[in-house]
Amino acid sequence: xxxxxxxxxxxxxxxxxxxxxxxxxxxxxxxxxxxxxxxxxxxxxxxxxxxxxxxxxxxxxxxxxxxxxxxxxxxxxxxxxxxxxxxxxxxxxxxxxxxxxxxxxxxxxxxxxxxx
Numbered sequence: 001x002x003x004x005x006x007x008x009x010x011x012x013x014x015x016x017x018x019x020x021x022x023x024x025x026x027x028x029x030x031x032x033x034x035x036x037x038x039x040x041x042x043x044x045x046x047x048x049x050x051x052x053x054x055x056x057x058x059x060x061x062x063x064x065x066x067x068x069x070x071x072x073x074x075x076x077x078x079x080x081x082x083x084x085x086x087x088x089x090x091x092x093x094x095x096x097x098x099x100x101x102x103x104x105x106x107x108x109x110x111x112x113x114x115x116x
Contacts, residue, residue: 003047004098010045012098015105017113018056019046053097061086061109068093 064081080087
């Protein structure tokens, strides 16, 4: 299972309240990342997969459709809403989408879901 990195997942969870697909720290994270999360008092962090993020993000913002595409020249993933100045890049698509979601919350385009 591929997920966005722990730091981005943590930031998005604090802004969104989204449950994610996993509710524990994955074996894929190194001891430093797990220790940093525990020291911050955040031991149980949802991890966000590509499909989950795509389902949660709006299909359009300001009449611009969401796009996720590889940049083969730089070996990066790009995502955003075409021509809307909401474009992000990262090594993996999950990180790019997570960065986009964080910015949508910061701009008030998305609003927090209450935890159940």
